[in-house]
Amino acid sequence: MxxxxxxxxxxxxxxxxxxxxxxxxxxxxxxxxxxxxxxxxxxxxxxxxxxxxxxxxxxxxxxxxxxxxxxxxxxxxxxxxxxxxxxxxxHMSVEVPSANPWWWDVLTHGRESRHATYFDVDWARGPILLPVIGDDTPLEVRGGRLAYHEHEFPIAPGTGDGTPDQIHQRQHYRLVDWRRGNTELTYRRFFDVTSLAAVRxxxxxxxxxxxxxxxxxxxxxxxxxxxxxxxxxxxxxxxxxxxxxxxxxxxxxxxxxxxxxxxxxxxxxxxxxxGYDALRQLSGVFVDPAGRAVLTELAATPAFAVEEHRSRRLITERSLVAEVRRIAALAQDVPPEAVAELLAAFPVYRSYLPEGAAHWHAAVALARDRRPDLAGPINALDHAVRADPHGELATRVQQTSGMVVAKGDEDTAFYRYPRLTALNEVGGDPARFGVDPAEFHAACAAREATWPAGMTTLSTHDTKRSEDVRARLAVLSELPHEWARAVGRWSARHPLGEPTLAQLAWQTLVGAWPITPARLAAYLDKAAKEAKLRTSWVDRDEGFEAAVRAWPAAVLADPVVRGEVTAFADRIAGPGWSNALGQKLLHLAGPGVPDVYQGTELYDLSLVDPDNRRPVDFAARDALLTRLETGWLPGVDTTAEATGAAKLHVVRTVLRLRRARPDLFTGYRPLPADGPAAGHALAFARTGVVAVATRLPVTLADTGWRDTVLALPPGPWTDQLTGRDVPQVVPLADLLARYPVALLVREPR
Missing domain, CATH: 3.20.20.80 (Glycosidases)
Structure with a gap:
């Protein structure tokens, strides 16, 4: 089903x-x-x-x-x-070995375990290295187990005599310094998380x-x-x-x-x-390309391609050294540096040889261009992989390229490139300043033609910020000069020791406003560690981290800055809600199977996990839904303090219609508006519905819709959000008078 x-x-x-x-x-x-x-x-x-x-x-x-x-x-x-x-x-978790019966058995019996082949372990390198040691606390035997602090490990049968250190040396594993996990690990893991062991x-x-x-x-x-x-x-x-x-x-x-x-x-x-591919298009089409130059200058960072390459190489040199070395050991006479350069050059997360050969060749060519001194080893690696695309070497390279791209881009470069963080999303490309309507329509038409049953999304448990934060931040692209002046004033009063983190912090503050100092501090602490510029999860700068954690409270205790931030957040809130309603309507009515992340049927201003796993107030949502069921038409919020009832109205209306009349939601056809403000309308028709959304609401407010109209396929049509009948050629000023979006249904004659 x-x-x-x-x-x-x-x-x-x-x-x-x-x-x-x-x-x-x-x-x-x-x-x-x-x-x-x-x-x-x-x-x-x-x-x-x-x-x-x-x-x-x-x-x-x-x-x-x-x-x-x-x-x-x-x-x-x-x-x-x-x-x-x-x-x-x-993968499976091995953080608490006794909780995982298969892993416990492997640690107990080594290669003789009936589960020895379940995990991707390099048995040729000796005992399994477990990177858990962090200080000089001695090992002890506790309850028949080898123990280090709260960590407990099995003792193989017949090996329990002697001192804890002697017992340790007889086991099928070795407890080693936690820092060795990135360089000497003997089992494949999930990204750089040593507590998650890969399963075969x-x-x-x-x-x-x-x-x-x-x-x-x-x-x-x-x-x-x-x-x-x-x-x-x-x-x-x-x-x-x-x-x-x-x-x-x-x-x-x-x-x-x-x-x-x-x-x-x-x-x-x-x-x-x-659905991350759909997310990029749905959010990107609300970004104003006119803001590119000013926001690029304000960010004052290298081009994203430069930052991306630096970040990927950082990952190969610090986080995934063990994986790079394992590949180099499989590829005779190929140094780790050549392996790392190739892994950092992929235009996609991974290739699937023999499928995806074009992506593989592109990575090889780019790696050679960047490092002509390594062209020989890179060519050797290329030939060895393509000679046996299903062999262990090819497999390891392809598995690891995705790790390098994900950790280098999503978890490093995205935190170092603060030009417009609405674009720094999983599946996104911050180098591209938004998505134009033609590209959006082409992508939707292609989705309907090729993957009509694929999932689409706007928020997930992995997104860097929620859909409504991104919708609000997109407004900055329409107000780049005003934003740059505000950031200049605020930064002069409250500088933050790392410039790119400062830009990220101010955008996060207004994007998620109102936000508590504790939430903002937790986010910035994670962002600083992910960026790996002044501190990181591994090499920590405690003084800098303390200053970052203290920054939100200091900013919000300053009445001048707090007042200006409040005013600016209210300035962009109304257009942000318009963008939020627009992308939500396009998402729910467009091709694919739309997913609603928990709580986002109302406005949700969550940040990266664990912030987006906070409890959802379902009682409040249920109460608003009950009011909507009586025929209540809520207004559109205009300030940062919002009920979100209008969004719930849109979500309920589209989802109920999709479920009751799925036959209406097939096909895809762009509907261009006509008139002086045509570029501010984004509309498409499906078999029996038309979705209309407002783009770039700030600049639209300067002129209004004037005599811009939208011609509809043969009708008659009714707007499901207002209950109004709609003529076949409708002035957008009338159609969008109450809401910045419309969902039209063709009524049977």
Whole structure:
């Protein structure tokens, strides 16, 4: 079953499966097609996100266990909702070894463990290195286990005599300094997270063991769709997806980050991506290209391509040294430097040889151009990989390129390039200053033609900032001079020791306003560490971090700056809400299966995780929904303090219509407006609906719509948001008088 829409819920101990089941009635009234949950398998005790699975054979007890899952299934079926579950095939958590029975067995028995082949371990390099040691605290034996602080590890049978150090030397693992994890690790991990060990799902036995429980749910008709996490980390993503498809015909989407212009491999038997490609287009079309020059000058940073390359190489030199060295060891006579240069040159996250050869050749050519002194080794590496595209060398290179791109771009360069942070999003390209309407329409038409059942999204658990923060920040592109003057004044009173972090901080302050000092401090602390300029997660500058954490409180305690920030936030709030309603309407009415991230049916000003996992006030949303059900038409908020009822009205109207009349939401045709303000309207028609959104509302306010009109396909038409009949050629000043968006439905004659 392909859902008409999904609603993402972050199931966690504080909001478990029973609580999720309690949302079913509300989500049904909202018009949702399927509940879409974060991972449900047993995770590290206390995990707030669930991506750290420790036992794939059972439902997580901290989230309600099997009884809680059954309660959720029953609730979705009672209300006719589908159920989509997030699945993590690439890795398992080893942070608490005793919580993971397979890993515990491997540490106990080494290569003789029945699970020894389940994890991607380089057994040829001796005992498994576990990077946990951080001080001189001696090891001890506690309760029959080897212990270091709170960490406990198994003792192999027959090896428990002697001192703790003697016992340690007899084990199938070695506890080493935590800093060695980035340089000497002997098992593959998820990105640079040593507490997440990669799983070899390419092996049939491992696939069966890790998927049996989830596939049991699917076969029982309890799960209607699967979202596959991080397929780029797998040795053979296409092969894995083909094997998965052999076991199920359910809706299947993959968390695949597509670079602009990149397509999913056509051999993958999936329904589409999780929608980051759509996110870039939906948000980018509300950015004013006229603001590029001023905001570029204000940022005062190198071109993004320069920063991107620096950041990727930083990752190869600091975070992923172990992976680079492992590849170099497989490629005879190829130095690690050549491997690193190639990994940093990919135009996409990874290639899928023999598919995607053009991306591979582009990376090789760029690496040679950047480092002609390494052309020989790079060519040798190229030849060796292409000679055996399914061999271990090719596999390691392709798995690692995605790690380098993700950590270099998303988790480093995006925090170093503050020109307009609305563009610094997963799947985005900050070098491109927005998306023009022609590109937007072309992308939508292509999606409808090629991946009509793929997921689309505006906010996820991984986005750097929520859709409504981005919508507000897009307004800065219309007010670049005003913004530059304001930042100049504020920075003079409250400088922040690192210039790019300062630019990021001011944008975050107005983008998420009103925000508490604690929330802003937590965000900036993470941003500073991710940027890796003055501090990082590994090499910390405690003094700088303390100054960063103190900055929000000092800024907000300054009555002059606080007053100006409040005024500026209110200045951009109204246009920001217009952008938010516009991108939400285009998202929900456009091609694909739209996903609504928890809470974003109202305005949501969340930042990067864990901020976006804060509790959602569903009672407030339910109360507003009840008012809408009586026929109430809320106004559009004009200040930073907002109820968001207008957004809920848009979400409810579109989702209910999609579910009731899916036949209306097929096909795609751009509808150009005509008149002096035509560039401020973005409209498209589907089989039986027309969506209209306002672009660049600040500059539109200077002139108004005047006599700009929109011609509609043969009608008659009714605006579902206002209930008004609409003529076939409608003045936009009339159509958009109450809301900056319109959803028109062709009424039967």
């Amino acid at each position: 392909i859902p008409t829409s999904t609603y993402r819920v972050q199931v966690q101990p504080a909001f478990d499966l029973a609580a999720t089941a309690g949302l079913a009635g509300y989500l049904d009234r909202l018009g949702v097609g399927a509940v879409y949950t974060s991972p449900l398998l047993a995770a590290t005790p206390g995990s707030a996100h669930g991506y750290d699975v420790v036992d794939p054979t059972r439902t997580d007890p901290d989230r309600g266990g099997e009884n809680g899952r059954a309660t959720l299934v029953a609730a979705t079926r009672e209300y006719g909702l589908g159920l989509v579950v997030d699945l993590v095939p690439n 799902v390419e092996d049939q036995e491992v696939f069966d063991a890790t998927h049996a429980e989830v596939l049991r749910w699917v076969r029982a008709g309890e799960v209607d769709g699967l979202r596959i996490d991080h397929p780029d980390g797998l040795s053979d993503p296409g092969g894995y997806l083909r094997r998965l498809r052999e076991h199920t015909d359910c809706w299947l989407v993959v968390e695949k980050i597509l670079a602009p212009g990149e397509d999913l491999p056509v051999s993958w038997p999936v329904d589409g991506t999780t």
